[in-house]
Amino acid sequence: MRVDIGNALAAVADPGIAESGLEELDDRVATAHERIAVGRSDGEFGYAALNLPDRTDPEEITDAVADFTDAEAVMTVGIGGSALGASTVSAATGPHEIDHYALDNVDPAHAREVLEEVSLEDAVVHVVSRSGTTAETLANFLVVRDAMETAGVDWIERTIVTTGREGPLRRLASERGLPTLSVPAGVPGRFAALSPVGLVPAALQGVDVEAVLAGGQRTAETLGPSLYECPAYAYGAVAYALAGRGARSAVMMPYAERLEPFAEWFAQLWAESLGKDGRGQTPMRAIGATDQHSQLQLYRAGPRDKLVTLLRPRERTDRAIPEPRTDELAYLGDTTLGGLLDAEFEATEASLAAAGRPTVRIEIDRLDPASVGELLYEMEAACVLAGELFGVETFTQPAVEWGKRAARGLLEDSGTTAEAAAVADKTRLVVED
């Protein structure tokens, strides 16, 4: 991976980092790296995520999917970190003959559409929940199971489970003899893409998951004490430093449609890891070139509160643009779709620089399993570093518990939890037409 932070310097951008600020930052990176290295070597909660490429056994995954060579579709039933990694790896290594669907919401309309579209007898369901009690995931799994029974499909023959050591899902899997993999211990879901959580669907689609892990491994070896030599830390440190100088938002803007789920995965990683104690940086997903026609006006001329990260693969399988046969558009006839996309990438970067808005450029070689493993690992390492610099508890997400208790209380009976009672007390000021 290649990270270019030139356009985040104070010489170009405001907010921007002065030369001296960069030196100071590098000292802090060295300290943070020490801390991270200790965490990794002790297998501490969360830090253990950065050991996953070594710890995850690709054979265990390929064995678990070996009986499903007939699969024509894969359905991930999971939510948040139990779905985004799988969607990311699957999309970024595509296209695949076997489609991947994520049932990651409890919208009845969406469930109906997916279940109508997929031929259930040819589908494999991958159910993912560490606790085995995630409401949305279990509800969807019950719905899918029921739909399979109705369609005369034996769900027991079509289901793979990835879960923690205990809980209802583990018990069910063991009672029914389902192929079962483990959510890695000590690793929050959003950091678990490089484990069965993120790799099972891709494996079912025929992706070389060993190559994905090897990409992560190779990157893991490059983590070191200086941002000048470690792209992951360069990214994390610059994002942190700019946040402190006013770049409250971090736009992740890949120029490749297949990286759209990656931008969502990044948004979870960044939001849930860093957004606590009033601190953090707000991630935003965008897609190039499309969002140039939607968001660029704001990025370039709105408040100076954003870091825009422009991401692209350096090689693409391209497609020529046919001759337009009209002078006004002749310039298009000499290029390709990829050539146009790359020109827009560079033009957007220069456009933001000319307006003094900070950007970082990230490039990977191409969209293949190894580069995708590398990219995911680099961003995880960047996030762990940023967490150290922000001084937050990177690996927890305590603020989501209140809502879970409230929702459960509402479903059982409003009186059962204080949180559910608070729902009924809502302040209203309704305007209606």
Add this chain to the structure above:
Amino acid sequence: MRVDIGNALAAVADPGIAESGLEELDDRVATAHERIAVGRSDGEFGYAALNLPDRTDPEEITDAVADFTDAEAVMTVGIGGSALGASTVSAATGPHEIDHYALDNVDPAHAREVLEEVSLEDAVVHVVSRSGTTAETLANFLVVRDAMETAGVDWIERTIVTTGREGPLRRLASERGLPTLSVPAGVPGRFAALSPVGLVPAALQGVDVEAVLAGGQRTAETLGPSLYECPAYAYGAVAYALAGRGARSAVMMPYAERLEPFAEWFAQLWAESLGKDGRGQTPMRAIGATDQHSQLQLYRAGPRDKLVTLLRPRERTDRAIPEPRTDELAYLGDTTLGGLLDAEFEATEASLAAAGRPTVRIEIDRLDPASVGELLYEMEAACVLAGELFGVETFTQPAVEWGKRAARGLLEDSGTTAEAAAVADKTRLVVED
């Protein structure tokens, strides 16, 4: 539509609006409404958008699509405002027998996938560009035309054009006798959803576009001088007032998968209209309940710089959750997917209120053509009002021109534009592994 601003008041949230602030705001709404009413009645640039439901002729649209009753897929070739409205209306009124695809990027991998998936002889292509020179749109159109020719399909028989009064696309359409509709004059693309720009694909899918327009019309009649009586203005005024009190970001979070494109459409509307002169509010798209497992930690415990808008239809076609047969999950067996989704909606709203974070609740009756027309119109009116309050030129997007000149210069020859020359001058600080 129903807008509840109770949780945006200072009694609940920080940032929040005090009672006195609301009164003051209402005076400014009255003045802004006057300005908007004059703009509408004079058909001024931009303000004319709020007359579209009356001005758009549904028959012209149904006539243009009448010859395509055999269509099995619709492809929109457009970008930004020329694609997002169509995707929004199509998705929100779905599901449809006829699929809708948007070719709204110039990623060669994406173009290849769409062209492989769609049966070109059964597809209708809707090409949309006001100028008729939008690089991405014309490049994709050339690629699609070429793919049709290669597949032995006469593209002239399968293409509908929506464009401005002149330009290469208008000329081509007239030379070839293609069904042609007009991008409404005096209305920027992002405000043109309630015109052929946004309605042709839905019409091809069999949506009652007259009902969509009627929903907009009904809402147009309710615009009035007080935020207490006009939900669109209540929303726009509260968003503006909170932005001034620190809510620099506006999260649009529908609890319905079919409104995901709506959230993207809103993001363009808000970003491009308000993001200028260092002002504006940064829109972010999210989806409930999924993003509770991704973004909620940040919304609840990160910086106090967000307004979260929770949007839902009040009625859904629901689906029961089958009995879980395990005590820990028994509470799920008494409800439905929609019941769970609604409980999570209310729980999330209460969770943010309990943490003193401002939210606004928007409810529409259901996902049908009339409610969708209403929703789009309300948000456009909200945005026009917010533009008046921010004091920006709501209907222009000058900051995107620099990048367009740079990209074109790069494709022709780096020397041809000053902007392209600036690209070559980029400041670099590369970290690589």
